[in-house]
Amino acid sequence: EPEVTQTPSHQVTQMGQEVILRCVPISNHLYFYWYRQILGQKVEFLVSFYNNEISEKSEIFDDQFSVERPDGSNFTLKIRSTKLEDSAMYFCASSEGRGPQETQYFGPGTRLLVL
Amino acid sequence: SQQGExxxxxxxxxxGENATMNCSYKTSxxxxxxxxxxxxxxxxxxxLIRSNEREKxxxxxxxxxxxxxxxxxLLITASRAADTASYFCATEGGYTGGGNKLTFGTGTQLKVEL
Incomplete structure (x- = not known):
């Protein structure tokens, strides 16, 4: 069964460094998302992406964050200058469409630790 | 209360017992x-259950x-130890021009003991 994959599974970085989290959505999906989950908290929406454009972003998704689909398969989240509070599990998700019965399929996550 | 609790x-x-978890939300x-x-x-x-469905x-x-x-x-019948996990509801509230964001609840931690 097709699945969303994410790399790396774990990333440790120093505060102020840039990180790029990578995702390979399911191949025929057109809508892509990033969410994050701070330890012990809710899963929070960051951004949605369709047709090579951001379609919606949350307040969390400030200028330090950017997303890109550099080729036909990868979808990346870049954090330009990491802060301690960026430590979280980051999930990529994708869906085929956007109708009322469209399921979002999540990847296994990248655990980011900012020291 | 927040959306999705x-x-x-x-x-x-x-x-072997049944587990029932509830989720409440605020917006359509x-x-x-x-x-x-x-x-x-x-x-x-x-x-996934659509807004015009009552049971699935x-x-x-x-x-x-x-x-x-x-x-x-969410009812899980005849629970098994492998069902031990956190369960989250997530609501999808409408089209934004491209993709639909999910708003997650706080989760229920289920532990099924042998």
């Missing part, structure tokens, strides 16, 4: 989805939706 926060049952929705998360792992999609079944899962009360319940 589950109760109970934690539930401990014996294997297009659908409500339930996900499972094993400790520190990814989110696994369990079931999938294997040992039964989901109900009451849009007048803005609530949903």
């Amino acid at each position: 589950e109760d109970p926060q934690a539930l401990s049952i014996q294997e 929705i297009n659908n409500l989805q339930w996900y499972r998360q094993n400790s520190g792992r990814g989110l696994v999609h369990l079931i 079944h999938s294997g040992r899962l039964r989901v109900t939706l009451d849009t007048s009360k803005k609530s949903s319940s």
